Amino acid sequence: MTESDRVVQVLKKQLRARGIHYQQVASTLGLSEASVKRLFANGGSLSLERLAMVCRLLEMDLPALFRLVADEREQLSGLTWAQEEQLVADKALLLVAVCVTNGYRFEHILSQYNLSEFQVIQKLAQLDRLKVIELLPENRIKLKLSASFAWIPGGPIQQFFQQQVIRTFFRSDFAADDEKLMMSTGLMSVPSNHKFQQRMQQLVNEFYQACDNDDSLAMQERHGTSMIIAIRRWHFPLFEEFSTKE
Numbered sequence: 001m002t003e004s005d006r007v008v009q010v011l012k013k014q015l016r017a018r019g020i021h022y023q024q025v026a027s028t029l030g031l032s033e034a035s036v037k038r039l040f041a042n043g044g045s046l047s048l049e050r051l052a053m054v055c056r057l058l059e060m061d062l063p064a065l066f067r068l069v070a071d072e073r074e075q076l077s078g079l080t081w082a083q084e085e086q087l088v089a090d091k092a093l094l095l096v097a098v099c100v101t102n103g104y105r106f107e108h109i110l111s112q113y114n115l116s117e118f119q120v121i122q123k124l125a126q127l128d129r130l131k132v133i134e135l136l137p138e139n140r141i142k143l144k145l146s147a148s149f150a151w152i153p154g155g156p157i158q159q160f161f162q163q164q165v166i167r168t169f170f171r172s173d174f175a176a177d178d179e180k181l182m183m184s185t186g187l188m189s190v191p192s193n194h195k196f197q198q199r200m201q202q203l204v205n206e207f208y209q210a211c212d213n214d215d216s217l218a219m220q221e222r223h224g225t226s227m228i229i230a231i232r233r234w235h236f237p238l239f240e241e242f243s244t245k246e
Contacts, residue, residue: 003069007051008040010068014058016212028057075146076131083130084156095239096123097132103211106139108219113242172232178223179232200229 015025022040026033029050039046048062055065079087087094092115099109109120121139128135134142151157174181188196207227214222224235 004046006069006073007065008046010065011051011054011058012040012209013212014060014065014068016209018058020057025054025057028053073146075144075149077146077149078152079130079132079157081152081155084152086130088156088160090123091239092119092242093123093126095242096120097127098239100124100127100133100141100143101145102224103215106141112219113239115242169226169228169232169234170230174230174232176232178225179230181230203227203229 015021022033022036026036029036031039039050051065052062055062058065087097095113096109096115099113104112106120106124109115110117115123121135124133124135124139124141127133131144134144136142170181172179172181204227223233225231226234
């Protein structure tokens with residue numbers, strides 16, 4: 001990730017946290033909303049003057065923005081093979097890791113899963129040592145994953161979850177109103193393939209942005225949701241033994 005990409009990622013995160021939409025940014029910059037989206041898609045075209053204007057909208061200054069960018073640079077972009085194996089080998093640790101990366105707070109984990117307070121704290125401490133999170137006083141959780149964080153392609157985590165997905169995710173006719181499966185076939189060149197990969201990544205980014213936007217809702221209004229260009233309400237069945245629900 002380039003430095004300009006980091007700046008854009010931090011700006012987007014700060015805008016979402018304050019509930020500020022592109023329309024408000026467009027009004028501040030004297031541009032159309034489409035122009036703002038293009039600027040944010042190509043961070044290198046954001047001038048210092050425009051950055052300062054967006055910062056004023058965020059009620060912060062440029063030095064504060066650059067400090068946040070520096071913090072982002074220090075965040076975790078991936079685990080080692082051995083660390084991923086450590087997660088896979090401990091089902092409770094993996095459960096807590098999945099929860100915190102999906103925005104669960106300490107009390108959410110306790111209320112939804114059959115784990116003691118001591119067990120959850122123990123697993124959070126392990127994730128702190130792996131630098132996935134920072135465990136703060138009163139068991140508050142600060143996620144330390146960068147926007148570019150990714151599991152190792154073909155690594156222990158990816159292999160593990162692919163097996164789970166193949167076994168259970170597609171056991172559905174995808175007919176309910178909260179699930180959809182689409183498949184297309186055709187002849188395509190490699191450059192076109194790469195363009196679609198970029199659009200797929202954009203869709204993934206929008207998926208996580210939607211999750212961030214729903215963060216203020218009560219847990220009862222949010223549901224574990226997975227997307228593989230198919231989407232449905234679903235959770236990993238391997239965690240059912242920890243569920244407090246009948």
